[in-house]
Amino acid sequence: MAPHSSPAFGTTRFTDLLGIDVPVILGPFGGASSVQLTAAVSDGGGLGSYGLYGYDGEAIQRTAADLRAATAKPFALNLWVPTGSEATSVPQADFDRYVGGLKPYFEELGIPLPQMPARYLADYGEQVEATLEARPAVVSFVFGVPAPEVVEEAHRRGIKVLGTATTVDEAVALEEGGVDAVVASGMESGGHRVSFLKPAEESLVGTFALIPQVADAVAIPVVAAGGIADRRGYAAARALGADAVQVGTAFLATRESAAVPAYRAVLRSPAAGHTVLTRAMSGRLARGIPNRVITELADSPSVAPFPVQNWLTGRFRPEAAAQGKTELMSLWAGQSARLIRYDTAADVLAELLAGVPGQLST
Numbered sequence: 001m002a003p004h005s006s007p008a009f010g011t012t013r014f015t016d017l018l019g020i021d022v023p024v025i026l027g028p029f030g031g032a033s034s035v036q037l038t039a040a041v042s043d044g045g046g047l048g049s050y051g052l053y054g055y056d057g058e059a060i061q062r063t064a065a066d067l068r069a070a071t072a073k074p075f076a077l078n079l080w081v082p083t084g085s086e087a088t089s090v091p092q093a094d095f096d097r098y099v100g101g102l103k104p105y106f107e108e109l110g111i112p113l114p115q116m117p118a119r120y121l122a123d124y125g126e127q128v129e130a131t132l133e134a135r136p137a138v139v140s141f142v143f144g145v146p147a148p149e150v151v152e153e154a155h156r157r158g159i160k161v162l163g164t165a166t167t168v169d170e171a172v173a174l175e176e177g178g179v180d181a182v183v184a185s186g187m188e189s190g191g192h193r194v195s196f197l198k199p200a201e202e203s204l205v206g207t208f209a210l211i212p213q214v215a216d217a218v219a220i221p222v223v224a225a226g227g228i229a230d231r232r233g234y235a236a237a238r239a240l241g242a243d244a245v246q247v248g249t250a251f252l253a254t255r256e257s258a259a260v261p262a263y264r265a266v267l268r269s270p271a272a273g274h275t276v277l278t279r280a281m282s283g284r285l286a287r288g289i290p291n292r293v294i295t296e297l298a299d300s301p302s303v304a305p306f307p308v309q310n311w312l313t314g315r316f317r318p319e320a321a322a323q324g325k326t327e328l329m330s331l332w333a334g335q336s337a338r339l340i341r342y343d344t345a346a347d348v349l350a351e352l353l354a355g356v357p358g359q360l361s362t
Helices: 013-018 035-043 057-070 092-109 124-134 148-156 168-176 207-217 231-239 261-267 292-297 308-313 317-323 345-353
Strands: 024-026 048-051 075-080 138-142 160-165 181-185 222-225 244-247 276-278 286-288
Touching: 024 035, 024 048, 024 345, 035 048, 035 057, 035 075, 035 345, 048 057, 057 075, 057 124, 075 124, 092 308, 092 317, 124 148, 148 160, 160 168, 168 181, 168 207, 181 207, 181 244, 207 222, 207 231, 231 244, 231 345, 244 345
Parallel strands: 024 244, 048 075, 075 138, 138 160, 160 181, 181 222, 222 244
Antiparallel strands: 276 286
16 A cells, blocks of 8 residues: 655645645535635635536536636536436325425425426436536546446546545445545535445444544545544644545635525524534435424425435525525535634635644644
């Protein structure tokens, strides 16, 4: 196994792999990504990431063009691998029951109830084709190991491949699948738990237990994710064997993010000190700040499976955001939210990198 490189922030195996300046990745937000934030992190020397959940091929090509117009630095595009458990269709009676369980929220927002769509997810094959055609520096995957032919084609086009693991076994599977680096995502992470070998509830390993085990188990660079928001988390992750860190919540709270002001305000409030794992908003387990929707749907029999529930709540969440009604939004956040201090991506980067050995201070 290759030894881990110098802890100085500019000389890790991960930065060498990608030709970037600092070993920090922006967490790819599925639905909350912004070109401005992605470009800001890349311009700051890290790797900006943009989540493509729900995007069709045309939207992916347009987003990649917008990113290239905003930054000349490397960036990553992120895709969700189908697990095979997705509900591609449901009977009309079940759909009506699921809609009925959400009816009060549509009425409160003054918008009509949705009709059954032709499909609930963008076509994955179309997404992969468009992403590879866009030739980002990096394509990252969650919820599984990308197919061998996808990894091979990415490499043929000069694209590096990242995979995301929530357990040691998943990290090993990703390395065997040919990815160039693995993001080890601890249970502290905000948003969806991206487990794929076992159910998410059986894969809840903390970041600082997960990182050294993954670092010992694989030879490729390891990126630590989950609960990292300041110099102390950065230094701890590097000390445990991580070659880089991935940060989501602290960047989500910056002015460059796509989060609406009301969402950013909640991230900076005492409410962010408590997060829960819930299936209420999407049908898949995800970590967020509890609000009225999550509480009211916690034991509801009308919560649809993924991606149906995600599509249904996606019909009212944008309007809730537009009206500033955070009780009806997805407030994804990690357990590090109380460490949020900074308003810009540049300041978050500076804080993280103050954790390099010899510079750490309180």
